[in-house]
Amino acid sequence: xxxxxxxxxxxxxxxxxxxxxxxxxxxxxxxxxxxxxxxxxxxxxxxxxxxxxxxxxxxxxxxxxxxxxxxxxxxxxxxxxxxxxxxxxxxxxxxxxxxxxxxxxxxxxxxxxxxxxxxxxxxxxxxxxxxxxxxxxxxxxxxxxxxxxxxxxxxx
Amino acid sequence: xxxxxxxxxxxxxxxxxxxxxxxxxxxxxxxxxxxxxxxxxxxxxxxxxxxxxxxxxxxxxxxxxxxxxxxxxxxxxxxxxxxxxxxxxxxxxxxxxxxxxxxxxxxxxxxxxxxxxxxxxxxxxxxxxxxxxxxxxxxxxxxxxxxxxxxxxxxxxxxxxxxxxxxxxxxxxxxxxxxxxxxxxxxxxxxxxxxxxxxxxxxxxxxxxxxxxxx
Numbered sequence: 001x002x003x004x005x006x007x008x009x010x011x012x013x014x015x016x017x018x019x020x021x022x023x024x025x026x027x028x029x030x031x032x033x034x035x036x037x038x039x040x041x042x043x044x045x046x047x048x049x050x051x052x053x054x055x056x057x058x059x060x061x062x063x064x065x066x067x068x069x070x071x072x073x074x075x076x077x078x079x080x081x082x083x084x085x086x087x088x089x090x091x092x093x094x095x096x097x098x099x100x101x102x103x104x105x106x107x108x109x110x111x112x113x114x115x116x117x118x119x120x121x122x123x124x125x126x127x128x129x130x131x132x133x134x135x136x137x138x139x140x141x142x143x144x145x146x147x148x149x150x151x152x153x154x155x156x
Numbered sequence: 157x158x159x160x161x162x163x164x165x166x167x168x169x170x171x172x173x174x175x176x177x178x179x180x181x182x183x184x185x186x187x188x189x190x191x192x193x194x195x196x197x198x199x200x201x202x203x204x205x206x207x208x209x210x211x212x213x214x215x216x217x218x219x220x221x222x223x224x225x226x227x228x229x230x231x232x233x234x235x236x237x238x239x240x241x242x243x244x245x246x247x248x249x250x251x252x253x254x255x256x257x258x259x260x261x262x263x264x265x266x267x268x269x270x271x272x273x274x275x276x277x278x279x280x281x282x283x284x285x286x287x288x289x290x291x292x293x294x295x296x297x298x299x300x301x302x303x304x305x306x307x308x309x310x311x312x313x314x315x316x317x318x319x320x321x322x323x324x325x326x327x328x329x330x331x332x333x334x335x336x337x338x339x340x341x342x343x344x345x346x347x348x349x350x351x352x353x354x355x356x357x358x359x360x361x362x363x364x365x366x367x368x369x370x371x
Contacts, residue, residue: 028283035182035286043182050175082232086261087175090283 005148012139013151019136020155024129029092030155048133051091055126058084059119066115077115078107084122095125165296166190166222170200170229170241171259176282180228180259183289189296192222197236200227201244204251224254225296228280231260231267239271246275255295259284 019025036043062080065073085100087093099122106114140150167189169180177193184191194200204224227245229238236244238258246252258271261282268279277295280288 031283031285032179035179035186037186040182047175047178050178054175082261083173086173086282089261090175090179 005143005146008139008143008146009148009151012136012143013153015136015139016153017155019132023094024132026092026094026097027155028089032092033153045137047091051087051093052126052130054087055084055096055122059123059126062115062119066112066119069112072110072112072115074107074110078104081107093126093129096122096129099125164188164190165225165293165300166192167226167228167292167296168200168203168224169193170195170197170227170233170238172196172230172233176230176259180284183284183286184228186286187289187292189292192224197229197233197238197241197244200229200241204245204254206244206248206251225299226255226257226292228257228259228292230282231258231271232262239267239274242271242274242276253299255292255299257292257295 020029032044032047058080062077065076065080081100081103085097085104088096088100099118103115103118103122106118143150165188167184169177169184169191171177171180171193172195174195177195181191181193192203194203203222227241229241231238238260242256242258245254245256252275255277256275257278257280258276259280259282260267263281271279278288278291
């Protein structure tokens with residue numbers, strides 16, 4: 001039914017806008033969506049999935065490097081943060097990226113406690129974003145199944 | 157009439173990050189380019205057909221595998237950096253004409269200058285956007301034009317009758333159109349020179365993308 005599709009589209013739009021407003025996403029996510037088209041309908045989902053896999057892998061390896069206070073491999077941690085900052089920046093994961101900035105500062109001064117706090121925070125943020133985007137993709141799926149088109153959302 | 161054929165450009169993209177490779181690939185495809193991605197500088201050189209001989213300072217050219225119109229590479233990579241790759245390409249007689257673009261997540265003015273001085277056409281700050289990728293077309297067009305301009309001597313040998321007047325319309329990069337209307341016959345070598353002058357004027361300007369200098 002037309003109204004069902006319209007309702008879902010409005011829901012999708014509102015939800016997406018709220019993610020920007022709450023600072024989960026930034027303009028780069030908009031750029032990412034631009035790259036998706038009828039020929040590549042799963043592009044955003046694939047990239048985002050790659051990102052979350054990266055997060056999980058990097059957080060694990062950094063955790064191991066930070067484990068023993070007497071033997072922290074800050075070089076490895078720095079490398080991990082650099083990669084994480086890059087990936088989060090590429091997909092528009094604003095909060096994750098911001099934690100990475102603080103994380104790098106702790107790493108630069110070899111502050112293990114600070115690094116551990118940032119590690120915990122980055123873990124929290126990526127998991128939170130993962131849940132939010134999953135909800136967004138579910139809405140998208142419902143729209144498509146109801147025969148509608150995914151709305152273009154302009155964020156100002 | 158000499159017109160540049162709009163056949164697909166082939167870009168070689170180099171980045172050690174899987175995610176960034178996926179992004180740059182899609183960005184380029186969206187701009188109608190054919191893309192090959194590799195994850196290291198060495199693989200990029202291999203793909204081009206440059207292999208290291210016994211002499212570590214010399215790179216031999218084996219048969220050129222594929223025609224590449226542009227190389228876009230990340231700066232920070234383990235082993236061979238994007239800068240190292242840029243140098244190797246520019247040192248190679250066979251491949252120095254291929255435009256190279258560097259990408260980096262870090263805005264370091266000294267790094268940017270160094271790359272541009274070494275011959276990089278552009279330096280893009282990551283994350284790279286569609287708007288950045290559209291800037292690549294003129295650089296890729298140059299290589300195609302150069303190739304068409306270098307067509308064999310048959311043109312030079314053709315003699316033009318003095319009575320003939322030529323109207324030549326050429327489509328040049330950066331939307332510059334040159335219309336040459338002649339009353340006298342013009343030898344094709346002059347035509348080539350005019351084109352080269354336009355191209356070289358453009359090359360001298362270094363180009364920047366969103367550069368902010370930090371105090």
